[in-house]
Amino acid sequence: MGSTLSHKSRIRKIFDNNSQRYDEILEKGKFFRIFPIKWFVGPEEQFLEEYLEELEIDKSMEILELCVGTGRMTRILEEYFDIIYGVDISEKMLGIARNKLKKTKLICYDAENISNKRLGFDIVFCFASFNYFQKPSRILEEVRKILRKDGILVLTVPNKYHPLALIYNLWDKLPTKRYDKSQIRKLAIGNDFLIEKIELRRGIIFAVFKKKKK
Numbered sequence: 001m002g003s004t005l006s007h008k009s010r011i012r013k014i015f016d017n018n019s020q021r022y023d024e025i026l027e028k029g030k031f032f033r034i035f036p037i038k039w040f041v042g043p044e045e046q047f048l049e050e051y052l053e054e055l056e057i058d059k060s061m062e063i064l065e066l067c068v069g070t071g072r073m074t075r076i077l078e079e080y081f082d083i084i085y086g087v088d089i090s091e092k093m094l095g096i097a098r099n100k101l102k103k104t105k106l107i108c109y110d111a112e113n114i115s116n117k118r119l120g121f122d123i124v125f126c127f128a129s130f131n132y133f134q135k136p137s138r139i140l141e142e143v144r145k146i147l148r149k150d151g152i153l154v155l156t157v158p159n160k161y162h163p164l165a166l167i168y169n170l171w172d173k174l175p176t177k178r179y180d181k182s183q184i185r186k187l188a189i190g191n192d193f194l195i196e197k198i199e200l201r202r203g204i205i206f207a208v209f210k211k212k213k214k
Contacts, residue, residue, distance in 0.1 A: 007134050008110065012089050015069070019092035022070050043201035044127055044156050048073060051154065051208070052080050061122040064146065066111045066139075067129030071097030071104070077125065078103045085118070087111055112138055115145040122148055126155040128204075131176040140191035144211055153193065153209045157184065162203035181205055 018025065059082045068074050068086030070093050077084055084104040088094050091108045098106060109117055111126075112133065124143050133139045143153050160178035181198055184207050188195055193209035200206075 008089060011132055015088075015090040016092040019070065019090065019096055022093065022096070023072065026072065043204050044073065044206075045076065047156070047201060047204075047206045048076050048125075048127075048154075051206075052076070057081070062120060064114075064118075064121045064124045065104075066114070066124060066126040066143075067132070068097055068104070068106065069093045069129075071100045073125070073127045074101055074104050085121075087114060087117075112142060115142050119146050120148055121146050121151060123152045123154065126153070128156050128158070130155045131157045131179060134177070136177065136187055137191055140187060140193070144192060147211045149211070149213065151211045152196070153207075153211075155207050155209075157205050157207075159200055159203050159205045162200070179205065 015022070057080055061081055061083065063077060063081045063084045065074055065077065065084065065086045068088045069090075071086070074084065074086055074097065078101060082103060086094075086097065086101075086104045086106045087109045088097075088106070089108070089110055094106045094108055097104075107117065112135065124147060130136065130139070140153075147153065157179050160180055181200065184205055185195060185198060188207070188209045192212040192214075194212050196208040196210050198205065198207045
């Protein structure tokens, strides 16, 4: 229990401390002053836009983004959906997001207990944050609880074997887990999700899972 709380406290503190310059780091920063961070995170935005263009979207769908941060990806979601909720453990990151977002209801809350807050989402998104959860099966269980029948989970994580991800791992000081495609696939199947898509783009794994019918 103590180690879990310590882990979450450390994550919160790091993001609180970097909230004011977080967007600038992603846009202009470099790993070890050499490799642009944008190379690493850029494909996420492209993937999301392509996925949403393929999706049969109903504006009344209820959407949740876990670990919304400063709203970098949420701005794209707002172009497609009207009912969006976003949670994050860092109130200071959410403070930045509130200045950007128009539709999203933002809540400072622990994603590992999200089923206590609200149920009934059509799609849950989690971008570049799943690797920070110390208990991945716990978060997948929570997501399964809050998704409606045939609900979708879309997540991205660094691919631990890609050269860019190896550089990122050396640069990133946060306590994270590292994944490859087979590990993400195993986690999904083991937690009662059907795999819709798993693909690689640069150093990022993109995964789309559907809630399995009971």
